[in-house]
Amino acid sequence: MDAGVTPARLRALGSALAAQGPSLRPDLPWRLTRDPWAVLVSEVMAQQTQLARVVPAYQAFVARFPDAASCAAAPVGEVLRRWAGLGYNRRARSLHLAATAVVRDHGGVVPATLAELRALPGVGPYTARAVLAFAFEADVGVLDTNAGRVLARAVAGRRLGVREAQVLADALVPPGRAWSCNQALLDVGSLVCTSRRPRCDDCPLAARCAWRAAGWPQPDPAQRSAGVSAPQSAFDGSDRQGRGRLVAALRRAPVRQADVAAAAGWPDDPERAAGVAEALVAEGLAVRRGDRLELP
DSSP: OOTTSOHHHHHHHHHHHHHHTTTTSTTOGGGGOOOHHHHHHHHHHHTTSOHHHHHHHHHHHHHHOOSHHHHHHSOHHHHHHHTTTSOOHHHHHHHHHHHHHHHHHHTTOOOOSHHHHHTSTTOOHHHHHHHHHHTSOOSOOOOOHHHHHHIIIIIISSOOOHHHHHHHHHHHSOTTOHHHHHHHHHHIIIIISOSSSOOGGGOTTGGGOHHHHTTOOSSOTTTTOSOOSOOOOOOTTSHHHHHHHHHHHHHHSOEEGGGHHHHTTOTTOHHHHHHHHHHHHHTTSOEEETTEEEOO
């Protein structure tokens, strides 16, 4: 760590975040639970998806699948139907696989160690640590792109690599206060310490921010810093868009082979649509029955 990033300064920054808690966004329903399955569902749903779309989908999903066992016992097709409006349908399939693994390997109880969580299908470093911090209140830091921006600006005052940012995120957590500290860190990053026009006057870390104390020098230390998520390619006209259209059609009813291109939005490009359909089948998001494509 840098000389300026002392244990005492980290404790002060972490305590300021923990005192802030989730007050910037207190109305998220998954913040009312410590159930690890519900937390896992919320974190998988919220990845790169607007929270306004996630809230109603999350509430309906956990009402239908209140635990891993109920999700694992359901057909994949039903899980995909409950995923409507969220996009990234592969994540629904991965969540179903994770539920199956929880039932098979952990007696239906979501595990409480980093290694066991990382072993679940579709669970990466961020999601595993989020479950540990928000369900089990373990003293770990939760690092996404927004949190990495706060760490680069306020804590280090310079660009950070992913590993170094994770070390700082972990060190920032006051013992026994991981839940409130991490909730605030994520909220500050997404709502206050934004990539453009950060609202420094509203930031609970303003008095201790390294970047502000230095006079906001350029380049911004958050640029290309702690890049824990890769930027997405353009959606319009992409295979992802065609996949989404086709899965949306399958939620309504099976699709005949002759209608796949139209359902994918490419009536004049049946070869491309056929490739997307084959990929969905290969990934377990669709099955063929005779001349029809349908959800599993």
